[in-house]
Amino acid sequence: MFILALGWSLKTPMGREVAPRVETVEITPEDESALSAEPDLLTPTGPETREERLPVAEAAATPETPTPMVPVAVVFNGRVLSDTDGHPVAEIVVEVAGRRPGGTGQAEIAADDDGTFIVRHAPPAGLPLAVRAPGYAPVLFLSDAVHDAPERAAEIRLGPAATLTARVVDALGTGMAGVQVRLSAEALDLRFSSDLLDLPYDFDAPEWSAETDLHGTAVLVDLPPAVMLTAELSRDGETLLRATEPLTLTPGRREIVWSIGTGTLVTGRVRTEAGTAVAGVEVWRLNAGADMAMVFRPDMGTSVAAKARTDEDGVFAMPDVAEGAWRIGLAPSAEYASVAEYLKVERSAVVTEVDLAAHAHLTIAGKVVGPEGQPVANARIVANQAGTLIYLTADISNSDGSFALGPAVPGAYEIGAGTGRGDLRSSENIIVQAGDQDVILAMRQGGAIRGRVVDALTREPTPAAIVCSAAGGGREFKGFQRILSHSVEFELGGLKLTDYYVVAHTADGRIGVGRSEARPLSEGRELLEVRVEPGAKLVIRSTGELGGSYQVWWGETIIAMNGLEAGGRIELTTPPGEVWVHWRPRGMREYITERRIHVSAGERREVPFDGE
Known part of the structure; x- marks a missing residue:
């Protein structure tokens, strides 16, 4: 997905160098329910006037050229x-x-x-x-x-680790030796400290593995509790099983038995809309997740439970499919697209059939233009079928502003374009049909905020992650824009011409909040200076059986929001002073618990929620 990933492989030394990633992510309020199960989100907001100054930051005239720093160890x-x-x-x-x-x-x-x-x-x-x-x-x-x-x-x-004892048996209950048992997690689920969640690094997904002995038993140790782990079993390079439901462990020992060779045979056929068999295309099977229509995307490749390829008659077969809910559809390609079919496999089923419709050469094309009709290059275009998980994306528009999305499945799409930089705001979303070729996405006039981060005491330039959101509206989430980098100077672009709160969050637990108005860069305004100082630590724990989601507010600025699994914990930094923590148990739409806490710089406070 869209943010940084924190993680590593415990199978190999951790000194492998990886390429850094710096990106800007723009989130809207409609995304909040989906984001509540995602990594920590720093989100400033608030209603104070632009003339007011918060105690930990202020706008100040600052030279645009940073002071050179002498490298030291x-x-x-x-x-x-x-x-x-x-x-x-x-x-x-x-x-x-x-x-x-x-x-x-x-x-x-x-x-x-x-x-x-x-x-x-x-x-x-x-x-x-x-x-x-x-x-x-x-x-x-x-x-x-x-x-x-x-x-x-x-x-x-x-904290204490979990240990998993896994036994792998065949259809007769005999232990299978030489099976590689692999557990993995989304890197963002290893949120041991929210201070680390806004860093522009690519890491290996966290992974633990062991091989079964002659009795079919493998023991995996030093596992993280309260983290969703995906299990995959393989032998001699062949995937035997990919669990449909994630494991969430608690500190201590747990045992589990996986049976191989007792599943269902799933067969199917791929045809075009005209009924012609499609030969030689790859078919994927993934955990169903949400019961919503979707088209498989390339980034889903690491989650594929099984693959098959159609023969000359368009027929494919997937043996030994475990009980559970699955999605089966065409792998992403430049030629065909299909809606992945939802399939519920029952324990008693022997053979199950599924047919897939392949749609060829259906695209959405057009041009991205600016307020004066000028072509806009390097814009990102996203189209979505309402109420589904069917997305089409193009990372950039061409130098003449042109773009093409596809292959697409038939239907209506909501489409828009944005850059997240400079003076151009994202376009209004419009409704188009798959196959439309003359779509115009008009970017709107916007502004930017430029600034720098310094230590509040020494005024030394300080690298920090930057987040902003529109001011006003009280403690109500309104979306935000974030820069996933630790930089001294920053530019937040593509903003509406209004006031914003800006939060700077350093790697060592300092935090600062400032306020500025987004204006066109051509006006050459002074930099916003955000001053960071030591904050307080909040340790939020989910002690109930369900888990839930939280928001942390400082005044009317949202500092963090996230989801926690049952038994999970997160440590985060907040400015000193009055802090409000909102809690929403899993399955509920509203935040039903609010706690008001006063914290001092350097203080560490635990905030448990039992999920009720």
């Missing part, structure tokens, strides 16, 4: 403690987990048996690091220039 000191009793953790392993934009993925690391460690690396700060230890769930964090001496060591807490 970054030294980071840490101390690892048990989250259960606060005692030091021995046998820790500290590893590099990615690469900071503008820096390398290399570091000198020294760890002692008393849980202390030192990391040295070339600037800039913000190098992703991971800590793990036997019996504990792993934790990801960032280096910084604040904890530069043992007396100022960062305190990193590890």
Whole structure:
């Protein structure tokens, strides 16, 4: 999806360098229910006037050219403690987990048996690091220039891990040896600290694996509790099973048995609308998820449970399909598109059939233009069939503003374009039909906010993740725009000409809030200076059986929102002062619990919710 991914493979050393990603993401209020199960969202908003100034930030005239900084080695000191009793953790392993934009993925690391460690690396700060230890769930964090001496060591807490004992048996109940049991998670589900959630890094998805012994048993250790894990079983390169439902573990041990060879044979045929068989196309099977129509996209490839290819008569077969709800459809291609069919496989079923309709050469094409009719290049176009999960996207329009989306399935689409930068706002969404070739998407006049982040005390330039949302409206979520990078200077573009709150969130737990009006860049306005200072820590826990979603507000600025699984926890930073935490149990549309908390800089406060 759309944000950064935090994660790593525990099967291999974590020093693999990865390419950084920096992107701007624009979210609307209609997306909030979907986002509540996604990673932490920093979202400022509020009604104060532009002349007012918040205590941790202000607008100030600042030179647009940042002061050069002399590169020096970054030294980071840490101390690892048990989250259960606060005692030091021995046998820790500290590893590099990615690469900071503008820096390398290399570091000198020294760890002692008393849980202390030192990391040295070339600037800039913000190098992703991971800590793990036997019996504990792993934790990801960032280096910084604040904890530069043992007396100022960062305190990193590890919680107890889960252990899974898996037994794999065949249709006769006999244990199967040599089966690779692999557990994986969406990287964003490993949200051990929200301070890490707005970083522009690509990481390996977190993964744990073990091979079954002669009795068909495999033991996977040091797993993270309260995280949805996907199980996949394979042998000799062949996928035997991909679980339809995720596993969510609690600290301690759990046992599970998977049976292979007891599933249903699913067969089907792929035809065009004219009834002609389509040979040689690939068919995918995925966990059904939501019961909504969808077309498979390339980014779904890592979630495919099984693949098949049609023969000369357009026929395909998928053996040993487990009980559960599935989606079966054509793999993404440049030639055909199909709506993935929803299929419910019952335990007693022996053979199930499904037919797929392949739609060829159906596209939506047109041009993106500006307010004066000028062509707009490099705009992103998105089309969606209302009430479905059928999306068509084009990452950029051409130099003449032209675009083409497809192949598409028949129907009406809501389509729009945006850039998220400069003076042009996104276009109004319009309704078109698959096959339309003269679509015009007109961008609107907008503005931007340019600024820089500095330390409130020293005025030193400070890298931070930046988020903004329109001011006004009280504690009501109105959508936001975020820059997923830790930069000293920033530009938020494609905005409506109105006031916005801007939140700066640093890797070491400092936070600042400022306010500015979005104006055309041609006006050459002064930079907004956002001053960051140490914040307070909130640890939100879901102690009930269902889990839910939360929002954290500081005044009328939303600082964070997220979803938590049952038993899950999230640690996040908020400015000092009055904080409101809203809670919505899973399955409910409204936030039904509100807690008002006063926090001081450096304070760490736990906020449990039982899901009621």
